[in-house]
Amino acid sequence: MRLSTIKLAGFKSFVEPTKIPFPDQMTCVVGPNGCGKSNVIDAVRWVLGESSAKNLRGDAMTDVIFNGSTNRKPISQASVELVFDNTSGHLPNTFADRNQVAIKRLVTRDGQSIYFLNGSKCRKRDITDIFLGTGLGPRSYAIIEQGMISRLIESKPADLRVFLEEAAGVSKYKERRRETQTRIKSTRENLERLLDVRQELQTQLDKLAVQSVDAKKYRELKATERTLKGQIAVLKWQKLHQQQIDKAEQINKLKEQIQFFREAHSGHDDVLASLENQVQLEQQKLQDAQQAQHQTHTELTRKEQQQISLKQQQQTLSQNLIKQQQLQLQNKELQEEQHASAAILQEQLQEAIEQSLLCAEQVAEVEEQVAQQQQQTQSANEQYQSTLQKNQAHSSDINVAKSQQAHFAQALAQLETQQTQLAAEITELEATPVAAQIAEQQQHIQTLTKELAQQQSALNKLTQSLEQADKEQLHLEQDFKRVQQHSNENKASMAALNSLLSEQTDSGSVSLLAQLKVAAGFEPLVEQALLGLEHLKVSQHKEPNSVWSVTNNAELPKESLANYIESGAYPDLLARFAFQPSFDDAILADPYWLAVIDEEGCIHGRNFHTDANKDTDNSLLLKHAQLSDAQQLDEELNEQLETKQHLLNEHLAHKKTLIADKKQYRERIHQAAQQIASASTRRDMLLEQQTQWQNQRVKLQQRQTLLAEQKQSADEQQQTQQTLLEQLLEQQLELETELEQAKHEQTEANNNYRQVASQLEQYKTQAHQANLAEQKARSECQLSETKLQHANAAQSAASEAVLELNEQLEELVIPLEEVAEQIMLLLEKHQQSDVELKNLQAALSQAKKELADKQTALKSSQSELVTLQEQLQALALDEQSLIVKAQAALEPLEELEQNLKTVLEELPDNANLNSMQTWLTKTTQALNELGAVNLAAIDEFEQAKQRSDYLNQQLDDLTQALNTLEGAIQKIDRETKNRFKATFEQVNTDFGELFPKVFGGGSAYLELTSDDLLESGVSIMARPPGKKNSTIHLLSGGEKALTALSLVFSIFRLNPAPFCMLDEVDAPLDDANVGRFCRLVEEMSQSVQFIYISHNKIAMEMAGRLTGVTMAEPGVSRMVAVDIEQAVQMAHA
Secondary structure: OOEEEEEEEEEHHHHOEEEEEEOOOOOEOOOOOOOOOHHHHHHHHHHOOOOOOHOOOOHHHHEEEEEOOOOOOOOOOOEEEEEEEEOOOOHHHHHOOEEEEEEEEEEEOOOOOEEEOOOOOEEEEHHHHHHOOOOOOOOOOOOEOOOOOHHOOOHHHHHHHHHHHHHOOHHHHHHHHHHHHHHHHHHHHHHHHHHHHHHHHHHHHHHHHHHHHHHHHHHHHHHHHHHHHHHHHHHHHHHHHHHHHHHHHHHHHHHHHHHHHHHHHHHHHHHHHHHHHHHHHHHHHHHHHHHHHHHHHHHHHHHHHHHHHHHHHHHHHHHHHHHHHHHHHHHHHHHHHHHHHHOOOHHHHHHHHHHHHHHHHHHHHHHHHHHHHHHHHHHHHHHHEEEHHHHHHHHHHHHHHHHHHHHHHHHHHHHHHHHHHHHHHHHHHHHOOOOHHHHHHHHHHHHHHHHHHHHHHHHHHHHHHHHHHHHHHHHHHHHHHHHHHHHHHHHHHHHHHHHHHHHHHHOOOOHHHHHEOOOOOOHHHHHHHHHOOOOOOEEEEOOOOOOOOOOOOOHHOOEEEEHHEEEEEHHHHHHHHEOOOOOOOHHHOOOOOOOOOOOOEEOOOOOOOEEEOOOOOHHHHHHHHHHHHHHHHHHHHHHHHHHHHHHHHHHHHHHHHHHHHHHHHHHHHHHHHHHHHHHHHHHHHHHHHHHHHHHHHHHHHHHHHHHHHHHHHHHHHHHHHHHHHHHHHHHHHHHHHHHHHHHHHHHHHHHHHHHHHHHHHHHHHHHHHHHHHHHHHHHHHHHHHOOOOOHHHHHHHHHHHHHHHHHHHHOOHHHHHHHHHHHHHHHHHHHHHHHHHHHHHHHHHHHHHHHHHHHHHHHHHHHHHHHHHHHHHHHHHHHHHHHHHHHHHHHHHHHHEEEEEEHHOOOOOOOOHHHHHHHHHHHHHHHHHHHOOEEEEEEEEHHHHHHHHHHHHHHHHHHHHHHHHHHHHHHHHHHHHHHHHHHHHHHHHHHHHHHHHOOOOOOEEEEEOOOOOOOOOEEEEEOOOOOOOOOHHOOOHHHHHHHHHHHHHHHHHHHHOEEEEEEEEOOOOOHOOOOOOHHHHHHHOOEEEEEOOOHHHHHHHOOOOOEEEOOOOOOOEEEEEEEEHHHHHHHOO
């Protein structure tokens, strides 16, 4: 697997969508400082799951989004996509068969981070899981950025262990162990909660058991109370309903009397109605006259108002005309004043322009002087700063030299102490032989392994037999279920047929059709012929009489339908039905035949014809035949079920025996495996102890030699440092003299610059005031012109207004004359309507007098009718009251959800209202004595019991799961130890080989800080050629870089990551060491893809492809690719 492409969009300085290809094994990214080269490595680290903004050189995760530049606005999101070439199938699980895999990460301004895998959304964990154990990750040894080399070599032992774990592929085991521990913790918490819930539930069960008994008794009493209330309500309703019927009879009698009176007075009503119509007619005439008079008055008022409005409008126009004439005179005077003011302002503007030009020339001259003086001042400042920096650097070198001299003295004392301690440790280690114990454990393991192989072979044979038995059992169970399903379906069919045909048979007789057996296919024809007789009963104990025949086909004509009766008694008339497939009426010439039936079921007689029965599916004869077939099939299926069940039982017994044998073998194998594991652990511990002792002895000897060399080296370095310190102090005196001279020159240049700058500010102030005066003069000129234009416009508007007002006054004269004439006509019309209105009022008074006389005569005859109506109303009210009371009596039935008809049917004949009310009182008293009852206790008790059973099952499951998880932890720990140990030893060996190759000599090794392989840290011991350093911190920057690279490439040898990214790791190296570094990278590039950033020409020459990063536009990075081979060809051409 290799990285083929990086796609960036909006990530840091790569604002535009950028595609960076990596077709070669070695690609060098070059460019000036600050152009965005390191952003490429940050992009890879970010998309692989980095969650710390600090490690991406930012304060927040949204800092990776392009934040704008001088010419560009900030954008809202950033995305990076890595495309991997997986033709080698290096990726695990489901991605092994993918030739290309793309992972992408996108972040928005609101902090939302989204991951994509091959274009589909996924979780961050899905990305990290893919690369577990491959050496890739946000903080793996495959990505080495600026400063990481020094951090790696000076890192704590626990931090250095992380790199070895990633190389060993232990990271995925540690992740699984962490998840397993989390699950164990969660499982234990769930177990505790379940125990608390179960205890609480048991208390609730005991309480609900008592409450459920009271609830059952309460339900029984409540049902009795409900029945009694319904019956009492019905008894009350019966009594009220009878009273209502009596009232209805009285009401009918009164209605007959009232009808008689109404017929007698119908003539008087006609006369009265005629008079009332006359009064209404006179009233309508009067209303019409009054409305006409009102309309005339309204029109007169409107015309008078119109006349007043026109006069007011005429007066307003006259006043406006006078105002506009005055305004014309004022505007003329204003125009003359503005013409004079404009001429004066123009002269002032010309003077201001000349003054402004003069000031601008003076400012330009002084600015040239300021620029010259500023350049002199800057030169003096730079000279002073340069001298000051040299002085400070020299002082720092002196302090460092003094510090190192003290450090060397302290190191010499520590080395002497360590030499004494090492001599004692070497003496102590030289005598604990464990070879005999190891040989003994090895012999024991071989014996146990042979036994385990024998048990495993027997278990494999049993497993094969059990798999075969499972297949046979599955086949037998499928056969049994198939036959059982067929039997159940057949039984259901039989039950349906028996239910349908059971009505055809009673204790002493059967129906006609039930005891007949008809030839197949002729059932519908016989049933059609016997239509109407199918419910006749045939005695099962008596002989048929003369109208019945018993099956005897030999005595019948061959055309007779009775020939198809196979058994049973049938009416004699059936024998006289002829069967013909197609009807021929010639056969009816024989008087023996009553009718002919064809194969479709149509009956043809001499004087009649019936159609065939279309509903043949419900034929009783067919159903009898089907029932007989189903009974026979049921017997056959029962025999098959018994046979299948017997075979299945025998097979289950055999399988049970095999399972028991397999369990025994598994237990034996488990015991043997445990014994082997225990012996292996003991042997490994002895071997590890032996190796540790040997390694420790070698290391102690090496350290003893190393300490002697380091002590000699420290003495030499201390003497050299003393000589250097004396030289530095002499140089310090010379630099202080130079600094005083530069300070004097700087002060003089600054004073000159301030004088010229002050003069420039004065001229600029004068120029600014001249510009302000010019602007003010221009503004006043423009304002004067504007006022003049406004005065001209106002004069024109006033002239137009005077003309318009004169025209409007002339137009008002004619409307005023027309309105005056209309008012005179309306006054005459109003006087005529007053006379007509008086005549109509006199006619209405006469009609009302005649109507009043007639009404007085009718009052006396209607008084008796009113009395009868009042009696009728009283009876109707009584009847309605009884109806309401009867309905109210039935309201309890609705509340009790009972039906009146049902209660009446169940009501006893001797039901008594008083006795039932007494019984209801006793029942209610019994309910009250029960007190508060939990009616849901019965259901709650059952639910709680089911929940208790479910919780017990969950407790068993959780206990089993806890045991399984603890076993998984132990297995993960064993695998982690083995892998880490093998990796540490291999990396240590490779590190010891690579270090001399990189340095041209010397030695280096790794050592564990403790014996616990799960938690032990890792420290680095290195000694370049010709040096005897006691600690890694005494190495120079270049030596630390080469040591760290040796370690990283040692890890790559063991577990090479798909690619390695290096960010200016060659910066602290000189040319000789860069050459060694390049040779090492070229050697490793045969199996690992390298992408590195460098400013060194030697490192650039090594690459197969140069990819340049530029920042031609400030703040925006762009790519420039260079093909080395193509560049060489162009150079030779």
